[in-house]
Amino acid sequence: KAGVTQTPRYLIKTRGQQVTLSCSPISGHRSVSWYQQTPGQGLQFLFEYFSETQRNKGNFPGRFSGRQFSNSRSEMNVSTLELGDSALYLCASSLAVEGAPNQPQHFGDGTRLSIL
Amino acid sequence: AQSVTQPDIHITVSEGASLELRCNYSYGATPYLFWYVQSPGQGLQLLLKYFSGDTLVQGIKGFEAEFKRSQSSFNLRKPSVHWSDAAEYFCAVGVASYDKVIFGPGTSLSVIP
Numbered sequence: 001k002a003g004v005t006q007t008p009r010y011l012i013k014t015r016g017q018q019v020t021l022s023c024s025p026i027s028g029h030r031s032v033s034w035y036q037q038t039p040g041q042g043l044q045f046l047f048e049y050f051s052e053t054q055r056n057k058g059n060f061p062g063r064f065s066g067r068q069f070s071n072s073r074s075e076m077n078v079s080t081l082e083l084g085d086s087a088l089y090l091c092a093s094s095l096a097v098e099g100a101p102n103q104p105q106h107f108g109d110g111t112r113l114s115i116l
Numbered sequence: 117a118q119s120v121t122q123p124d125i126h127i128t129v130s131e132g133a134s135l136e137l138r139c140n141y142s143y144g145a146t147p148y149l150f151w152y153v154q155s156p157g158q159g160l161q162l163l164l165k166y167f168s169g170d171t172l173v174q175g176i177k178g179f180e181a182e183f184k185r186s187q188s189s190f191n192l193r194k195p196s197v198h199w200s201d202a203a204e205y206f207c208a209v210g211v212a213s214y215d216k217v218i219f220g221p222g223t224s225l226s227v228i229p
Contacts (some may be wrong), residue, residue: 107159
């Protein structure tokens with residue numbers, strides 16, 4: 001079956017712009033988690049969605065937001081881009097059962113965002 | 117606060133040699149533990165996970181890990197490394213709310229032919 005699909009793979013933006021990244025999970029998976037990966041900070045948790053509801057959020061400013069649609073596809077939006085937002089943004093999907101431990105099992109290849 | 121440490125930033129081993137990657141966590145309750153591998157330009161792949169039960173966990177690609185509560189450790193092992201194992205390895209801990217996973221800084225593995 002198809003894996004996790006993230007689009008676009010690469011994106012170049014300038015400071016002050018906004019960007020929307022997309023993640024299509026594996027069919028049937030209800031949980032989507034987003035992570036930011038940078039050389040300096042490593043992998044940092046952004047947020048996780050389950051059945052269209054944000055269950056948890058990491059320590060990122062309000063410029064970072066997301067949503068999940070009824071088909072479990074998720075989008076992440078970053079407004080007023082800063083140079084420090086340059087990173088690889090990864091999403092992960094999991095089957096997830098409400099009340100059971102989340103286990104990000106299948107990752108996409110990420111979106112490489114570069115801010116000029 | 118929960119945290120994950122991987123003491124070795126970079127490790128180099130010869131092909132065919134054994135491997136052990138270290139992972140220590142700080143968490144007040146029983147953690148849920150994971151090991152992932154990331155090849156250049158790709159996302160992460162789950163190697164194995166520990167939720168409960170047998171503390172020795174078998175994973176894919178010949179990897180195993182052992183949960184030691186007394187040492188707050190979850191070290192990853194492989195008896196014989198292949199050149200294709202060269203990659204970045206991440207240990208991660210799942211926190212009690214079930215919906216948040218914290219990653220360690222990663223260990224970069226190089227394999228000498």
